[in-house]
Amino acid sequence: MKIFTAEQIRDCDQYTIKNEPVSSMQLMERAAEACVEWISENCNHHRNFAIFCGSGNNGGDGFAIARMLYQKGFDVDVFTNMKAKFSPDAQENFRHVKEITGISVREFKETSGYRFDSRTVIIDALFGTGLSRSLDGEMKDLVEFLNLQKNIKISIDLPSGLMADTISDSEIFMADYTLTFQFWKKSFLHAETGKFTGKVQVLDIHLNQDYIEENETRDFVIDDEVIKSIFKIRSEFSHKGTYGKVNIIGGSYGKMGAAVLSTRAALKAGAGLTFTIAPKCGYEILQTSDPEAMFIEGGKDFIESFHIDETAVCGIGPGLGTHEKTAEGFLKFLKSYSKPLILDADALNIIAQNPHHLNLIPEKSIITPHPKEFERLFGKTENSFQRTVLAKDKSRELKIYIVLKDHHTQIITPEGMVFYNITGNSGLAKGGSGDILTGIVTSFLAQQYTEQEAAILGVWFHGRAAEYASEKHSKESMLPSDVINEFGNVFSVLNDKVRKLL
Numbered sequence: 001m002k003i004f005t006a007e008q009i010r011d012c013d014q015y016t017i018k019n020e021p022v023s024s025m026q027l028m029e030r031a032a033e034a035c036v037e038w039i040s041e042n043c044n045h046h047r048n049f050a051i052f053c054g055s056g057n058n059g060g061d062g063f064a065i066a067r068m069l070y071q072k073g074f075d076v077d078v079f080t081n082m083k084a085k086f087s088p089d090a091q092e093n094f095r096h097v098k099e100i101t102g103i104s105v106r107e108f109k110e111t112s113g114y115r116f117d118s119r120t121v122i123i124d125a126l127f128g129t130g131l132s133r134s135l136d137g138e139m140k141d142l143v144e145f146l147n148l149q150k151n152i153k154i155s156i157d158l159p160s161g162l163m164a165d166t167i168s169d170s171e172i173f174m175a176d177y178t179l180t181f182q183f184w185k186k187s188f189l190h191a192e193t194g195k196f197t198g199k200v201q202v203l204d205i206h207l208n209q210d211y212i213e214e215n216e217t218r219d220f221v222i223d224d225e226v227i228k229s230i231f232k233i234r235s236e237f238s239h240k241g242t243y244g245k246v247n248i249i250g251g252s253y254g255k256m257g258a259a260v261l262s263t264r265a266a267l268k269a270g271a272g273l274t275f276t277i278a279p280k281c282g283y284e285i286l287q288t289s290d291p292e293a294m295f296i297e298g299g300k301d302f303i304e305s306f307h308i309d310e311t312a313v314c315g316i317g318p319g320l321g322t323h324e325k326t327a328e329g330f331l332k333f334l335k336s337y338s339k340p341l342i343l344d345a346d347a348l349n350i351i352a353q354n355p356h357h358l359n360l361i362p363e364k365s366i367i368t369p370h371p372k373e374f375e376r377l378f379g380k381t382e383n384s385f386q387r388t389v390l391a392k393d394k395s396r397e398l399k400i401y402i403v404l405k406d407h408h409t410q411i412i413t414p415e416g417m418v419f420y421n422i423t424g425n426s427g428l429a430k431g432g433s434g435d436i437l438t439g440i441v442t443s444f445l446a447q448q449y450t451e452q453e454a455a456i457l458g459v460w461f462h463g464r465a466a467e468y469a470s471e472k473h474s475k476e477s478m479l480p481s482d483v484i485n486e487f488g489n490v491f492s493v494l495n496d497k498v499r500k501l502l
């Protein structure tokens with residue numbers, strides 16, 4: 001799914017009104033209907049709604065939602081600034097609300113005296129994509145007050161105070177759910193701003209498809225459509241050679257688990273043949289834990305020699321350690337190797353020891369740093385938006401793919417595209433999760449996906465397996481090995497989605 005800026009969304013809105021038999025009032029009606037459908041399906045135990053409406057079209061949505069919820073039998077109170085200069089559509093919907101005697105309309109300043117029942121849902125329709133500056137005065141105080149209430153809070157389109165595309169220092173409404181129209185907004189996907197949205201639900205309001213297809217963006221959300229366009233079903237007429245050869249290079253004394261997990265992930269993600277290059281101290285551990293993989297000795301307690309089969313796809317780094325002999329061997333190997341690699345963890349830490357090492361990374365390689373590793377490689381940034389900008393520069397400069405691991409991991413391409421992942425959960429915030437991702441991406445690259453496809457599919461796949469694992473074990477208790485055990489289920493669902501069935 002494309003991510004558009006607030007300006008593009010406004011254009012798309014206008015284009016739809018101009019080119020389709022729908023007026024702006026009808027589009028607002030459609031948007032409100034989509035919200036009310038979601039609310040009435042999901043708010044089974046809540047009958048009362050306190051709806052806060054601004055003067056723009058976001059407020060207009062709020063007034064329309066108030067009317068529709070009332071008509072469905074819910075109790076509705078509306079708060080607004082009755083003397084405001086409303087947008088034409090907001091004005092019209094406000095007029096309809098005033099005509100309904102069962103809806104009480106109050107001034108914002110009456111909010112502090114209002115008795116918020118524990119089952120009252122607060123709906124925020126104060127500001128949407130039209131927010132042009134930080135909240136101040138009455139609106140800042142109002143949002144501050146509402147944020148103190150323990151009630152369930154739903155934002156319409158965007159949490160008020162949040163800009164769609166950038167970071168701001170405004171007071172921001174803290175939603176439990178955000179019902180957003182048509183597109184993900186960039187700010188929902190970054191840590192500093194995304195924490196205000198709660199769970200995001202994208203509602204399709206059928207904005208014009210031609211506009212969506214023809215207008216360019218460099219930012220995308222990895223949704224089911226993206227994955228369906230990448231995933232390839234295994235052919236029955238195939239053999240192990242069809243699915244490539246993987247070399248996982250990692251492990252050192254005390255960190256052999258990382259190599260075990262990475263190897264197992266590569267195996268279970270479908271590679272044809274998997275080898276682990278590890279130090280001798282890991283021989284029995286690896287052969288016992290992952291008997292389907294073959295062992296190649298690369299040193300005694302740590303890896304020193306990187307003699308790699310050129311026909312294999314290599315994932316280097318899990319548990320590798322940064323012993324000087326390992327670093328020496330790895331850098332020597334990099335100087336003589338030109339095929340794309342997957343580099344993670346200690347492979348990145350060795351590279352980070354000297355900025356000149358960055359130029360040794362073969363073009364089209366995939367590096368998978370977490371924010372701290374990214375900082376070691378490329379330096380500090382003020383916030384995650386700036387980090388993405390820096391990653392785009394570095395991706396272009398070094399001609400590599402950067403998988404920037406975060407709550408919404410980003411895959412950044414040398415062409416300057418950013419793909420945001422929306423699968424996964426906090427159960428992945430544990431040692432070993434990154435080792436699995438390295439195994440998956442290496443395995444997909446060996447199976448003849450392109451670098452971009454392997455990175456996108458790999459990150460999505462890892463997150464989806466984590467969602468399944470947390471359903472069974474909880475986010476707290478799930479282990480990286482539980483995530484690997486869910487790979488089969490992810491493949492089954494994917495195959496069902498992609499396969500042509502009678």
Ligand SMILES: NC(=O)C1=CN([C@@H]2O[C@H](COP(=O)(O)OP(=O)(O)OC[C@H]3O[C@@H](n4cnc5c(N)ncnc54)[C@H](OP(=O)(O)O)[C@@H]3O)[C@@H](O)[C@H]2O)[C@@H](O)CC1
Pocket residue numbers: 009010012013027028031054055056057058059060061087126127128129130131132133134135136139156157158181205207
């Ligand atoms: N996209 C679509 O297809 C559809 C979009 N729809 C809905 O429209 C919404 C966008 O509506 P919108 O453009 O009227 O802007 P909105 O956010 O309501 O506020 C603008 C008003 O707030 C004011 N203002 C701004 N900042 C302020 C501040 N800090 N403090 C105080 N005031 C401030 C600003 O004043 P100004 O900046 O001009 O001074 C202006 O008066 C969108 O989010 C969605 O909900 C759906 O109805 C249908 C389909």
Ligand SMILES: [K+]
Pocket residue numbers: 058124125126127128155156157158159160
């Ligand atoms: K809002």
